[in-house]
Amino acid sequence: xxxxxxxxxxxxxxxxxxxxxxxxxxxxxxxxxxxxxxxxxxxxxxxxxxxxxxxxxxxxxxxxxxxxxxxxxxxxxxxxxxxxxxxxxxxxxxxxxxxxxxxxxxxxxxxxxxxxxxxxxxxxxxxxxxxxxxxxxxxxxxxxxxxxxxxxxxxxxxxxxxxxxxxxxxxxxxxxxxxxxxxxxxxxxxxxxxxxxxxxxxxxxxxxxxxxxxxxxxxxxxxxxxxxxxxxxx
Amino acid sequence: xxxxxxxxxxxxxxxxxxxxxxxxxxxxxxxxxxxxxxxxxxxxxxxxxxxxxxxxxxxxxxxxxxxxxxxxxxxxxxxxxxxxxxxxxxxxxxxxxxxxxxxxxxxxxxxxxxxxxxxxxxxxxxxxxxxxxxxxxxxxxxxxxxxxxxxxxxxxxxxxxxxxxxxxxxxxxxxxxxxxxxxxxxxxxxxxxxxxxxxxxxxxxxxxxxxxxxxxxxxxxxxxxxxxxxxxxxxxxxxxxxxxxxxxxxxxxxxxxxxxxxxxxxxxxxxxxxxxxxxxxxxxxxxxxxxxxxxxxxxxxxxxxxxxxxxxxxxxxxxxxxxxxxxxxxxxxxxxxxxxxxx
Numbered sequence: 001x002x003x004x005x006x007x008x009x010x011x012x013x014x015x016x017x018x019x020x021x022x023x024x025x026x027x028x029x030x031x032x033x034x035x036x037x038x039x040x041x042x043x044x045x046x047x048x049x050x051x052x053x054x055x056x057x058x059x060x061x062x063x064x065x066x067x068x069x070x071x072x073x074x075x076x077x078x079x080x081x082x083x084x085x086x087x088x089x090x091x092x093x094x095x096x097x098x099x100x101x102x103x104x105x106x107x108x109x110x111x112x113x114x115x116x117x118x119x120x121x122x123x124x125x126x127x128x129x130x131x132x133x134x135x136x137x138x139x140x141x142x143x144x145x146x147x148x149x150x151x152x153x154x155x156x157x158x159x160x161x162x163x164x165x166x167x168x169x170x171x172x173x174x175x176x177x178x179x180x181x182x183x184x185x186x187x188x189x190x191x192x193x194x195x196x197x198x199x200x201x202x203x204x205x206x207x208x209x210x211x212x213x214x215x216x217x218x219x220x221x222x223x224x225x226x227x228x229x230x231x232x233x234x
Numbered sequence: 235x236x237x238x239x240x241x242x243x244x245x246x247x248x249x250x251x252x253x254x255x256x257x258x259x260x261x262x263x264x265x266x267x268x269x270x271x272x273x274x275x276x277x278x279x280x281x282x283x284x285x286x287x288x289x290x291x292x293x294x295x296x297x298x299x300x301x302x303x304x305x306x307x308x309x310x311x312x313x314x315x316x317x318x319x320x321x322x323x324x325x326x327x328x329x330x331x332x333x334x335x336x337x338x339x340x341x342x343x344x345x346x347x348x349x350x351x352x353x354x355x356x357x358x359x360x361x362x363x364x365x366x367x368x369x370x371x372x373x374x375x376x377x378x379x380x381x382x383x384x385x386x387x388x389x390x391x392x393x394x395x396x397x398x399x400x401x402x403x404x405x406x407x408x409x410x411x412x413x414x415x416x417x418x419x420x421x422x423x424x425x426x427x428x429x430x431x432x433x434x435x436x437x438x439x440x441x442x443x444x445x446x447x448x449x450x451x452x453x454x455x456x457x458x459x460x461x462x463x464x465x466x467x468x469x470x471x472x473x474x475x476x477x478x479x480x481x482x483x484x485x486x487x488x489x490x491x492x493x494x495x496x497x498x499x500x501x502x503x504x505x506x507x508x509x510x511x512x513x514x515x516x517x518x519x520x521x522x523x524x525x526x527x528x529x530x531x532x533x534x535x536x537x538x539x540x541x542x543x544x545x546x547x548x549x550x551x552x553x554x555x556x557x558x559x560x561x562x563x564x565x566x567x568x569x570x571x572x573x574x575x576x577x
């Protein structure tokens with residue numbers, strides 16, 4: 001395997017006195033799509049928040065392109081080329097669809113993604129570009145959240161529970177867009193509760209349980225029983 | 235004002251185009267006030283402009299940047315005292331002194347920000363007040379500026395603004411008008427810029443904004459420093475009109491912060507139009523009720539409570555919800571000159 005793009009080494013994460021992650025080892029190579037699965041409270045979103053700098057960690061616990069970034073602020077990490085599509089979308093309600101996208105592009109990294117490209121990927125957003133982001137349906141809001149992250153032209157995209165609360169047909173249309181997104185060589189970490197969806201789009205996966213990695217491997221390599229055991233801990 | 239028009243052509247509603255034209259008409263009318271207004275009216279208008287400037291600045295700070303300061307009197311007083319110090323001891327022309335006071339106000343805001351930006355939320359608010367008290371106590375120690383009892387601007391300096399009283403009053407009126415136009419233009423252009431978009435994003439959702447690469451600290455710092463500078467400028471003008479300064483008047487939390495917060499809250503925080511409406515309402519209440527003494531303050535309090543309960547977005551929020559108009563077109567920004575963002 002090539003040099004990893006991002007490596008987590010014995011990563012711990014805390015919310016005040018509560019420890020949410022215990023010694024996570026994780027890596028992702030350039031151009032790779034890795035899934036993180038696990039039940040509620042397993043630490044998936046905490047892991048995303050740690051990588052994106054919303055939780056501060058020990059500097060050496062996260063390294064990106066050989067650089068220790070664990071102690072950097074979220075905006076500094078974003079500048080390095082790691083973009084987060086946060087759980088629950090977290091759009092800016094005072095801004096229009098287009099303005100939400102433009103905010104993502106403010107970081108000024110060059111690359112293939114532009115407003116026009118996002119509208120090509122999700123044509124419905126072009127029709128609604130001037131609308132308040134809150135007036136869109138859940139699926140369209142999720143498209144804005146993904147587009148907003150892509151506008152930063154990241155090398156690593158973190159997708160946190162993009163299917164949460166959406167109808168299956170919408171989830172399918174969002175996942176159908178994924179090959180176009182990562183086709184250009186972008187790496188992606190996908191956090192997902194739906195195991196089969198996660199395994200079908202990724203090449204490797206990590207399963208978390210109570211803040212620890214309970215299973216990892218190639219996405220096609222494990223039996224459903226092994227995954228269930230790692231997922232539920234029974 | 236002309237630059238405001240350049241922008242509104244791009245993506246304005248009929249209401250905002252009308253507002254731009256009406257704004258220019260009103261501005262011309264106000265510039266020509268000496269032709270139609272009496273001495274008392276012009277004094278009142280001048281004071282109204284200064285309050286509108288303070289309110290717009292506090293609104294930018296609290297309503298957009300989320301920095302709820304209750305210590306902006308620190309910069310009002312600082313600007314006022316610097317006007318006195320620079321003219322009396324530095325021999326500067328009062329108008330120049332006010333400009334320098336503004337720059338120094340921004341400069342002193344840098345170390346203040348480094349200190350109080352370590353505090354968040356309510357602690358930040360209290361911290362700003364403490365800083366203002368430190369300013370007040372410090373200036374009260376300076377005996378050459380009159381110490382605790384303050385001092386008056388010498389007649390020779392007052393006369394250097396303009397030779398006769400009428401011309402002086404006109405000049406100070408025009409300066410107040412110029413200041414409020416400057417402040418509104420700065421606030422408006424700031425909010426229309428890339429930084430304004432970032433500011434709105436921070437106000438909406440700090441976590442999402444930071445994970446998109448927006449440096450929250452830097453953005454808020456810039457707003458704080460710019461606001462402090464313009465507030466000090468306003469303070470200089472206020473005390474050029476008053477001609478007398480004392481620590482209690484210069485650093486009054488009631489006059490320069492409480493009333494200003496009242497104006498912004500009843501007008502509508504987080505909108506440019508809000509402080510304008512709020513200032514008009516505040517001055518209307520004051521003109522009709524101030525003879526009542528204490529009752530006037532009780533009425534102000536009741537009005538503030540009622541509006542916070544019934545219309546948390548202020549009077550302008552009510553108007554905007556009902557008719558969907560926006561006089562300063564902020565929400566339909568499309569023109570971005572960076573080529574990679576153009577289609």
